[in-house]
Amino acid sequence: MATTLERPAGTAPPTARERASQRAKRRNSQYPMWFYIPAAVLFMVLFIVPTIASFYFSLTRWTLFDVEFIGFDNFLQFFDEPMLIQGFTNTFIYGFVTSGLKVVLGLLLAVLLTGQIIGRTFLRSVIFFPVLVSTIGVGITFRVLMDPFDGLINTALASVGIEGPAWLTDPAWALLSVAFVDVWKGVGLAALIYIAGIVAIPQEYFEAAKVDGASAWNNFWHITLPLVRPATVTVIILSLIGGLRSFDLIWAMTRGGPGFTSDVIASVIFKQYQAGFYGLSSAGNVVLFLIVTAIIVPLFWALNRKQVDQ
Amino acid sequence: MLTLRKNLIGIVAIIAAIVVFIVPFLFIVTTAMKTRLEASLLEFTWPQQFAFFENLAEVIAARDFMLITAFINSTVLTVVSVTLMVIFSAMVGWVLQRRQSRWNGFINFMVLAGLIIPPAVVPTIWVLQGLELFGTLPGLILIEVAYGLSFCVLLFRAFIATIPRELDEAATIDGAGPIRLFFTVVMPLLKSVIVTVIVVQAVFVFNDFQNPLYFLPGDENATVQLTLYNFQSQFNTQWNLLFTNILLITIPPLIMYIFFQKQIVAGLTSGAVKG
Structure with a gap:
């Protein structure tokens, strides 16, 4: 510890070990453990307890009125109903498309904006601002811009002779359209x-x-x-954490439609909650938890190891 | 020749950025100024007839001045939750950085868990109901604090590592107890990181949609993000009003951005790199 270097030499203490233990004691009383308590209580009660409880409730048929233990039926249902499976696969597509595009476009923009070009500061501010704007506001705005007939995007494409897709109303494009808007908002x-x-x-x-x-x-x-590479890992981790649990933008733009073609797990959780299937909704949470940890934890581990190496 | 080419790249980049990143915002502004009929054409044109103040009055008066209530709710939510977040997480960050105990590993693990794990929604409602906090503003405030703690702790811990320990020891020798030491000596030293945390979290909490949607249902409780959601069905053909509302809720983050751009960027990128 660097602190020992700065000690005044006047008070010669008995032994080094005694001195160290005294200082450790005083140091610890300077930093009381109860400083953890307010944060710990909130975090435990409102975050950890519900997370643990979700594992139990995911095994139940849980309505407003009662809880009945039914084993793994919710999970079986989750992977049996086509609309739920769609939400499951869409979560991966959405997460990987958004984070892939953010890596590529983010790096491209960064290279451009660290070069000697005019208006650098202005450009940086402009591309970053959408990060701070309300997701719902962005979603509604782009719903209008992506209107298949009158929307600005398709009118602009038509003026150069390209026939744009129907974006949000085309089942093949709906999820990707939302993902593109997510990239627009987050690439800064x-x-x-x-x-x-x-x-x-x-x-x-x-x-x-x-x-x-x-x-x-x-x-x-x-x-x-x-x-x-450290920046790449950070961008991937951040955009995957955001992308896999993404809800706001999808809900504002398509509500999972048309049909269930742009549903993700987070929107399935909300729909099952609204419909009163709390057990199924919690099962969705558990599935999301498992997906996110299975993907993010190894990445995190890789990042931390990198930092130790440095 | 080379500078000419570089300037050309710069000009092309600026034009592309304007088209891709600024046009959507200009579209919001122009649509918010149009009459209902003109806005329904969804065109990107300058308004023929300037109706911004009429739209503004109508949006504010809609549903019994719901927007005013919502702005009050959002302000209370943001101010109180960010204040609690700053105090609680600075306390954690300080002790966590300074004191080696066998809890450190566990606490670091919990901080990471808080960043990674998606919150379990329905069980959280169950807990809130047990505490009789479900559907109340205090309940939502505590939720926002609990979800925001991890990010704040990381920022504080990283910053506290740059403050020399001698300062703590000098204050202790002068007879300061831990509370006085923390609030009168340490907190002032953290000023710059506190500003960062406040600005970043204020924008997050203000823009939050999912948590108010789940934990604070009901019109009288609406936050500003929910007004947009609620007006969406009502104003389905009145794009001018919907976009006036979008414009209004974009202004607070814009103001934050204009004044605190440096802190916001520092907070988001440093937190990211340390994460």
Whole structure:
């Protein structure tokens, strides 16, 4: 500990061990354990207890009136009904499409915005602002912009001779359309994380590469890309955590429709809750919990190991 | 030649950014200024007839001034929950960073769990009902605090690691107890990270839709995000009013962004990298 270096030499204490233990005691009383209590109580009661309870309730037929233990029936139903399976697979599609696009576009924007171009600061502000805007507001706005006939997007495409898809009303496009809007809203954050990563790369690498006559593409492929890997992992983790549990945007834009083609687990949970099937809704929560932990925990572990290596 | 090409890339990038990122916002503004008939065409044009103030009056008066109630609710929710979040998580972050105990591993694990695990909704309602807090503003406030703690603790812990321990010890030698030490010595040192946490969480809580939807049902309890949701069916053909509402609820985050851009960006990217 660096603290020992700054001690005044006047008071010569008996032994080093006694001194250390005294200081440890005083130090600990400076940092009382009860400082944890307010946060811990809230977190335990409102987050951990419900999470644990969801495992029990997922095994029950639970309505407003009573709870009946039915074993794994909810899960069997979850993977039996086509609409529920659709929600399950859509969750993966949505999570991977959004996080993949955020990685690619975020990195692209970051490279552009760390280069010597005019209006850099302005552009950074512009692409980041949607991150802070109400998701419901964005959802409603894009529902109008994506209107198949009168919407701005399709009118603009038509003016250059492209016939745009029906976006939210086409079962094949609905989920992807919502995912695109999610990327529009979130790519600014990904770009900023990448910018922080790129700025941290020591300039010597690029200078050395310049001496060797490397092209811009070589710089990107052999220097930038490998050295922004921590940023990539962060972007992937963040967008997967957000994407797999995404609810607001989907609910504002399609409510899972047309049919169930854009349902994800989070919207299934809400629909089952509204319909009064609380056990099934909790089972949905458990499935979501398992998916998220199974995907995120290994990624987290990889990230932490990277940090220790540094 | 090279600078010319770079400027060209810059100009193209700016035009693309304007089209992709600014046009939707201009669309919100222009639609909010149109009459009902003109707005129903969904066109991106300057309004023929300027009806913004009429729209504003109508949106505010709709459903018995629901929007006013909602703005009050959202303000109370945001201010109280962010205050509690800051105090509680700064306390945790401080002790967690300073004191080595056998709980540290467990607490770090819980912080990560709070970031990763999607909250179990219906069982949470069950717990809130047991505490007689379901459907009340205090209940929702506590929920927002519980869900926001993890992120705040990470930011505080990282920042506290940069404050020398000698400051704590000097204060203790001067006879300060832990509470005085924390609130009069440590908290002022945390000012910059506190601003970051406040701004980021205020925007999150203000924009939150899912938690009010589940935990605070009912018109009289609506938060601003829910007014949009509630007006959606009512104003289905009155896009001018719906977009006036969107415009109104976009203003608070915009103001935050204009004044605190640096803190917001620092909070979101540093929290992300440390996460």
